[in-house]
Amino acid sequence: MSNQLSANASRSEAEVGDTLAIHGSLPHWVSWVVLLVCMVATMVVFHLAAPDAGLVGPVLVGLIIFFIVNTIILQQAVGTRQRKDRMATVYITTAFVLAVIPLIALLVGVLVSGAGAMSWNFLSHDGQGAAMANSTAGLGHAIVGTLEVTLCTAVISIPLGIFTAIYLVEYGRGAFARAITFLVDIMTGIPSIVAGLFAAAVFPFIAGNPGYASGIEGSVALVVLMTPIVVRNTEEMLRLVPNELREASYALGVTKARTILHVVLRTAASGIVSGCVIAVARVIGESAPLLITAGTTDYYNFSLLNNRMMTLPVYVYNRYKGGFYDQAWGGALILVLIVLVLNLIARLIARAYAPKSR
DSSP states (O other): OHHHHHHHHHHHHHHHHHHHHHTOSOOTTHHHHHHHHHHHHHHHHHHHHOTTOTTHHHHHHHHHHHHHHHHHHHHHHSOHHHHHHHHHHHHHHHHHHHHHHHHHHHHHHHHHHHHTTOOHHHHHSOSTTTTSTTOOOOSHHHHHHHHHHHHHHHHHHHHHHHHHHHIIIIIOOHHHHHHHHHHHHHHHTOOHHHHHHHHHHHHHHHHTOTTOOOHHHHHHHHHHHHHHHHHHHHHHHHHTSOHHHHHHHHHTTOOHHHHIIIIIHHHTHHHHHHHHHHHHHHHHTOOHHHHTTTOOOSSOOOOSSSSOOOOHHHHHHHHHHTTOHHHHHHHHHHHHHHHHHHHHHHHHHHHHHSOOOO
């Protein structure tokens, strides 16, 4: 009995100590100052010892030193609970910053490198005479091809993916539903070049022309890649809708089809739209399947069914391969801007159709 009382007393003293430590005098900004000092000191040492070391090595060494020093300081200055809280905050924030830095560097690099190529001729002209000096060739034909191929892909993939997800969540039972789920999981990880080879093998056989290549062929290749992403995202969004909403609708005498349309889909609309835009952004930058299906051309082609069609990813690849780096960066910038516009449109649609709350 006395041992138990002693243990309880020790535990109470530890808890009191932690509580007092929470209100200790160590400011929160100390950890960030330690991080700054460690990084600056490491950079200086590396610059003096190995000037050609770059940035990756000093940053990694500085982070390791910071983690060690910060842990020692927190162990001496604050209690257990506060130490764990501050360590988690600092480490998670540091990881977030490290993840965001490459993204910001990528966007800035594309903007700076591609802005020099921007002009009306570059955006509106086709690629005729692109290899000639002082040529006015542009990527207008690639922009048109990308928009047409992507729109066709979205028109096919989004309804197919949403309907498949509705079946799996609301109707699917038994072996057939499990087989569909298994196939969707396999298609999610399929290499993009395989999807291109599939379309390149099927369409020439249907058209009776071994050299057949067109925009619709590229769209079908992208459909194979995009549909499983839409299915998986929509399925997860539908499963997040509370069953109480469905039951309340059924209790009012509403049919299951109308419940799915007006309650379930309306509630999950924001997540579904966002997922569809992510799927579009996933396939709009694919070059390998389009290179062997839609092919390349230097002229405008507005028909998805006839002749080859240039797209932005293939244009960037061709320009970079040919040594025209400014034009390649310009095409990459236009591709990024198209994805940005699609995201903005998706946010507006999701906000318009999301359930309203006071």
